[in-house]
Structures are given as structure tokens and as C-alpha cells.
Amino acid sequence: PIFKGKKGLLYSVYKQQYLELIEDGEYQKAFTILNRRLKPLESQQSCAGEFRDLCYLLTAKSVQDAAMFRNWDGIVSAREKLVEYLQRVLEFEVEDRDRLSVHVPPNRMIELFRQAVAYQINTCNYRVGEALPTVPSLLEDYTPVLIPNAPKRRFVGHQDNVKCVTYIGEYATYVASGSSDNTVRIWDTETGECVSVLEGHKSR
Numbered sequence: 001p002i003f004k005g006k007k008g009l010l011y012s013v014y015k016q017q018y019l020e021l022i023e024d025g026e027y028q029k030a031f032t033i034l035n036r037r038l039k040p041l042e043s044q045q046s047c048a049g050e051f052r053d054l055c056y057l058l059t060a061k062s063v064q065d066a067a068m069f070r071n072w073d074g075i076v077s078a079r080e081k082l083v084e085y086l087q088r089v090l091e092f093e094v095e096d097r098d099r100l101s102v103h104v105p106p107n108r109m110i111e112l113f114r115q116a117v118a119y120q121i122n123t124c125n126y127r128v129g130e131a132l133p134t135v136p137s138l139l140e141d142y143t144p145v146l147i148p149n150a151p152k153r154r155f156v157g158h159q160d161n162v163k164c165v166t167y168i169g170e171y172a173t174y175v176a177s178g179s180s181d182n183t184v185r186i187w188d189t190e191t192g193e194c195v196s197v198l199e200g201h202k203s204r
Contacts, residue, residue: 009089010037011044015054016082020075022057031058153192157185163204180204 014037021030034054042051053066063072072078160180168174168186174195175187184198 007041008044011041014038019063155187157194
């Protein structure tokens with residue numbers, strides 16, 4: 001969040017990611033970073049011609065082939081320099097925040113732990129007979145994601161591995177799953193029944 005509005009910092013991070021992909025020979029991924037991340041931030045380049053050389057690297061054998069990056073001395077060293085740069089900016093931001101006076105009630109951390117314990121006991125499926133502690137109001141608007149601890153339905157039908165799954169509908173009454181068998185299947189979440197098979201894709 002600190003860096004969200006700072007385009008220069010984002011450009012530096014994406015440039016590092018791009019150069020690492022070039023160094024590793026991942027040209028398709030590098031092109032995606034260049035097109036989606038770096039191109040919108042082209043105005044943040046550190047000197048004229050840098051973005052042009054970044055584009056040239058897609059056809060080069062190594063990072064050092066571009067004039068702007070002849071002194072690039074590898075991923076590790078470049079990461080260290082980037083971290084030092086980000087650290088300086090972060091320290092500056094922290095100093096700015098420290099100037100603001102924020103009142104924190106005494107023993108707030110202990111109180112938060114007590115509230116968390118009370119909430120966990122209150123929502124535990126395995127409690128037996130003990131009195132339930134009250135949950136203070138600080139947590140009354142917090143609803144955690146409930147993760148099941150046992151299978152409820154099995155969705156059987158794909159002929160190959162499943163690559164993606166998503167709920168469908170306002171009340172999540174159906175699930176769509178995409179598979180390497182080149183189909184998308186629609187499932188009823190209550191019964192586990194496959195209600196439709198969407199065919200036509202030529203690959204996953």
C-alpha cells in the first residue's frame with residue numbers, strides 16, 4: 001500500500017522482474033511484463049532510451065547486450081540494489097507516519113488476544129459443555145472465511161486434471177470447472193451432479 005501511488009517505485013520493481021525473466025530466457029513472460037506493467041509506466045524510466053533498450057532485450061541473448069544495461073551484474077546484485085533503494089524510501093515513509101500522533105489504548109494487544117481466543121472458542125465445532133465467553137464488539141463485524149475440514153461432495157467426470165474452479169450465481173448454487181480434457185463442466189453444489197458439459201475448446 002505504501003508504494004501503490006508511487007509509479008517510479010513500481011517501475012523499478014517491474015523492471016527488475018523483467019530483467020530477471022530475460023536473464024532466465026523466459027521471453028514470453030518478459031513480454032507480458034513489458035506490455036502490461038512497464039509500458040504504462042514508460043514515463044518513469046530513469047533516463048531517455050531506457051525503455052527502448054528494454055524492448056530490444058526481447059531479441060538479445062543477455063541483459064548486457066543492451067547499451068543501457070552493460071553494467072548489469074546479475075540478478076542477486078541487482079536485487080540487493082533494489083532492496084536498498086526501497087528501504088530508503090520505506091524509512092522515509094515510516095518517519096512521516098511517526099510524526100502523526102495516534103492514540104492506542106493501554107493493553108490493546110492483550111485485549112485483542114482475549115477477543116481472538118473468545119471468538120475461536122465461540123465458533124469451535126468441537127466444544128463440549130464449557131461456558132462460552134462473550135465476544136467483544138470489536139469483532140462483531142468480522143466474518144472469517146470458513147474452511148471445511150471434511151469433504152461434502154465429490155465432483156466426478158473430468159477425464160484430465162482440473163485447472164480452474166469458480167462458483168456461479170449470486171448464491172453459489174453451481175460450480176464451473178475447467179480441465180485439461182478441453183471441457184468446462186457445470187456442477188450442482190448441493191448434489192454434486194454434473195448438469196452440463198461445455199465442449200468446443202481445442203486445448204485446456
